[in-house]
Amino acid sequence: MQHLVPQIGHIAFEAPVPEGIVIVSTDGSTRFLVEEGAIVYEKLGAGTYHLESGQYIIHNGDFRISHRRTTHVNPQFHDILLIEKDRDKYKFKRNLLIGSLVITAGYRGYLQYESENIYKSYGSEILEGDANHKQIEELDQLKPIMDGISVFTIFPIIYYHGKYLQMKRWLQTG
Missing domain, CATH: 2.60.40 (Immunoglobulin-like)
Known part of the structure; x- marks a missing residue:
């Protein structure tokens, strides 16, 4: 009708x-x-x-x-050029943090490797053993720092990756 x-x-x-x-x-x-x-x-x-x-x-x-x-x-208007700029910014920050995570994890592995090598080289001399023990302690003090830096970067990586995916989805569906 x-x-x-x-x-x-x-x-x-x-x-x-x-x-x-x-x-x-x-x-x-x-x-x-x-x-x-x-x-x-x-x-x-x-x-x-x-x-x-x-x-x-x-x-x-x-x-x-x-x-x-x-x-x-x-309605909410989001400029496509700004979204692309933000997407690239989040991707860059994410990749930078992933790089720092890889470097700190690699350095942590190196510290562990060096500690094991020093431990294996222990001899029967007391002075040499004392010096080796001090080196191992110095290396072991750096391990928690590297672990902390590695863990600290995980949450920002997740955040920046989520924002990157959000901007990417907006551009695909928009």
């Missing part, structure tokens, strides 16, 4: 809309360009719409227009 009166509604944005935002109907047949800085767009046909842009990733951009109603929408 068709309505005799056109079903028209309005949309109000929470903040001014940036340049290049388009209102698109669900089936994609209708497209309306929103002027830069607009906070309202009037006289849209009733139905379901979403916002699109070639320059922005838009979250919360889906909405439904009802007859004689103003629909309030609070």
